[in-house]
Amino acid sequence: MVWSLYLLALAALLVTAPPTIWEPGTREFLIIIGLIGLWRYSWWGVHLVRAQLYRKRLFPRWRRKAGLLWRYRTAGSEGDEELRARARPRVFVVVTSYRIPSDTTLACYRSVFQEAERYGGEVVVVASLVESADERFVKTLFRRLELPQRVRLVLLRLSGRGKRRALASALRAVVRHRPKPTDAVVVMDGDALFAPGTLERCLPFFDLFPELGGLTTDEEVVVRRGSLFEIWQRLRFAQRHLTMCSLALSRRLLTMTGRMSIFRASIATDPDFIRIIEQDRLEHWRLGRVPLLTGEDKSTWFWLLERGFAMLYVPDVRVWTLEDPPARSFLRSSTQLMLRWFGNMLRGGRKALALGPRRVGTFVWWTLVDQRVAMWTPLIGPTAALLLGLAVSPVYLHVYAIWVLITRLLLSLGLYGIRRRIHGLFPLLLYYNQVYGSFLKTYVLFRLDRQRWTRQNIALAPAERWLRWSSAVAHALALAALVVMVGFLTELLLLPPLWSVAP
Secondary structure (H helix, E strand, O other), rough: HHHHHHHHHHHHHHHOOOOHHOHHHHHHHHHHHHHHHHHHHHHHHHHHHHHHHHHHHHHHHHHHHHHHHHHHOOOOOOHHHHHHHHHHHOOEEEEOOOOOOOHHHHHHHHHHHHHHHHOOOEEEEEEEEEOOOHHHHHHHHHHHHOOOOOEEEEEEEEOOOHHHHHHHHHHHHOOOOOOOOOOOOEEEEEEEEEEOOHHHHHHHHHHHHOEEEEEEEEEEEEEEEHHHHHHHHHHHHEEEEEHHHHHHHOOOOOOOOOOEEEEEEHHHHHHHHHHHHHHHHHEEEEOOEEEOOOOHHHHHHHHHHHOOOOEEEEEEEEHHHHHOOOOOHHHHHHHHHHHHHHHHHOOOOOOOOOHHHHHHHOHHHHHEEEEEEEHHHHHHHHHHHHHHHHHOOOOHHHHHHHHHHHHHHHHHHHHHHOOOOOOOHHHHHHHHHHHHHHHHHHHHHHOOOOOOOOOOOOOOOOOOHHHHHHHEEEEEEEHHHHHHHHHHHHHOOOOHHHHHHOO
16 A cells, blocks of 8 residues: 555656656756766665675575585584584673563573574573663573573673673673683674574584684564554665675675674684773764774674674574664654664774775775765755755756655665565655765764763763864854755756846
8 A cells, every 4th residue: 555655646746747847957957866866876786786696696605515514513413412512612692681671581582592402502691681680580581491501591790881891791701611712602682582593504604714703694673663663674674684795795794783793702702802892992083082882883893804804694594673662753763773873883984994995895995985975965966956946946846756756666676686575665764764864974973972872871971062062063064065065066057157147
C-alpha cells in the first residue's frame, strides 16, 4: 500500500506539472542537479558493484577455504567432547551492559550461553555489569542452564562511568586468564543476540588469514515500539551492509562495530589496544585536546588500521539487536542517534585521513574523503530549489520534487540486491537521511567536543563559553557561505544577465 501511494504521488506530480517545466531555465536546473546527482550516485553505484562482487564471487571462495581449514583442524575430534574442545581456540566473550531492560538482558545472555555450549570449545563469558540486580540475574540464568564445565562465567561490577572504561576493565580481566595468541575475543553489547553458529562460522577466517586482526558481521534490528523507527533502522542497516561489503573487498572497513566484533586475543589483550579504548584523544587546532567519550569501535578500528592489520566483514552471519527508541518521537530519536554516529564518524575519520592513502588503502581513504564532501552536497539541491522557487517561480520546487521522488525510488530499488525486503518508506527516509543528516553532520563538524551517551546520559563537561560561541559562529558562516555560493551559481548559470533584461 505504501509503495502504491508513493507511485501515485509521483504520477500526480508528473501529471500536474505546468507546461513551463521544459522551458530553458528549468531544463538547465535539472541538468545541473543531475550532474551533481550523477557524481554522487555513480559513487554509490561503485559501492553497489563492489558489494555484489564481494558477496557473490570473492567471499564464497573464502567461505569454502575457511571451512576446509576448520574441518582439517578439528579432524578426529568427532564424538569426543574433550578432544573437540582442545582442537578449537578458546573464546572470550566480553558483554557490556548498562541499565538494559531485563527481557533484553535475558535474551542476550541466553543467546551467548547457548552459543558457547553449541561451539564445543572452551568459552569464558566476561559480563561487565553495573547494577547488582543484573549480576544476580545473569548468575541465576547461568546456573539454570546447567552448561558444561568448559563454559565459564566471570562477573565484573563497575561504576556506570561509560562504556570505554567498562570495556577496558573487561579486557584486563581477559588478560588475567592468560589467553594464547591464537585465542579469540568477542566484544559485544548487552542488547545484541548471537545467531546460532556465529562462532563456528566466523573463527575459521583467523586461520585462513594470518594477517587478519578482527572481523565483524551483518546486523539487523528488532524494535519493540515505534514502527517508523524500525523502518528507518532497517534502511540504515541495509546501507551499512552495502558499504561494508564494498570496503571488505579491500580488506579494510570503516569501523569495528561495537554491537559484535571478534579480535585475535593477542590484539585484544595488547596494553596499547586497551589504552586507546580507555583513553583515546583527539587533537584539534581550535578545541585543543578532546577526550573521546563515545566511539570505542572507531578507536579499535583505528588501532588496527594504523598497524596495518586486515579486517573482514562476514556477510552471511547476522547479529540481531534489540533496540528501543531513545525518545518518544521519531525526530528526536533519530536526531540523538545520528548526532552520536556522525560524531564518532567525523572524529575517527579525521585521525584516519591523517595516515594517508598508502597506509589506509586508496579506496578506503577516498571513502573517508567522500564522507567529508558528502555532508555538503545533499544541501545544494534543496537550497537551489528554495532560492529559485522563492525568487523566480514555484515551478522549480515542482521540478525538484519530481527529481527527488524518482532518484530516491531508484536508489531504494538498488538496495533490493542487498536486502530482499525493502519498505515503501525507504525513498522518503533516504532523503531524510541525506538532507537532515547532512545538516547534522555539519553541526557536529564544528562541535567535535560535544559527546553524549544516549542510554547512560553521560556527557563531557561543557566547553568554555568562547569555544561554544566560536563553534556556533563557524557553523553559521559555513552554512551562509554555502547559500551564497549556491545563489551565485544559480544566478550565473540559470538566470539571464541583468543587461539582457529590458528596462
